[in-house]
Amino acid sequence: MHPLADKYLRQAALPLIFCPGCGDGTVLNIFLRAVEEMDIFPDLALVGGIGCSGWLPTYLRADVLHVLHGRAIPFATGLKLTDPRRKVVVFTGDGDCVGIGGNHFIHGARRNIDLTVIMMNNGIYGMTGGQVAPTTPLHGRTQTSPYGNIEFPFDVGDLARAAGATYVARWTTAHPKQLLRAIKEGIEHAGFSFIEVLSQCPTQAGRYMEGTSDPGELLTLFKKRAISVERARSTAAQDLRGRIIVGKIHHLTEKKEFSKTLYESFPAEAADNQDHP
DSSP, X not given: OOHHHHHHBOGGGOSOSSOTTOTHHXXXXXXXXXXXXXXXXXXXXXXXXXXXXXXXXXXXXSEEXXXXXXXXXXXXXXXXXXXXXXXXXXXXXHHIIIIITHHHHHHHHHHTOSOEEEEEEOSSXXXXXXXXXXXXXXTOOBTTBTTOOOSOOXXXXXXXXXXTOSEEEEEETTOHHHHHHHHHHHHHSSSOEEEEEEOOOIIIIIIIIISOOOHHHHHHHHHHHEEEHHHHHTSOGGGGTTOEEEEEEEEOOSSOOHHHHHHHTSOHHHHTTOOOO
């Protein structure tokens, strides 16, 4: 077994629930590397929602909450406010985060509470049979849109920024080094950090939307479609159709973090009872 897996994973919980070739395994690998390089494991608290990606934190020997569908961010908010010293990381999928959990997502971003939200986006409800999701591309074929999706998808990065998130980045599982850097930046950032990861789903999205269930071909598609946020700024809108804009999309340090504001608003005698950093 890999030394990082031996050090951080719950051996009794293995094997992973993910399908062969699923991008969520790559995200788990990169997250463990970030944890190792930052040496933050004792301070970690992880929250996962429902769906394939929501299971990811349950494999780590950290303090973990596996919660109701769409409720990962409110649970994480309560956890952060109870113990602001914790590095709280939320693992969620696109359906969990901006489908049933959309309202919680925008209010977490609005408050700028110090959470790191890693959203794995495969453009579909993968675990429950391949239904259309809020991120399914226009004309994308799923089990519930066999003639093509007629709804426009969310740009979740734009949504996060508009709602008030102070760190927003997007990468794919074909960009492991860049994703590692973004996860470390997101955890170090004092505020609501949102990291979107385009993650291949060979079983559902690949087979029905992309015409291939080969994980290697799906990673090649990510690389072909990716365009940096810097190049995208000087590219005509019609030339960005079908492209994946990757990079650090937004980073704001001036906005005050929510839990710090909350504890500073307490009367002095109440604040004295808190061991706030």
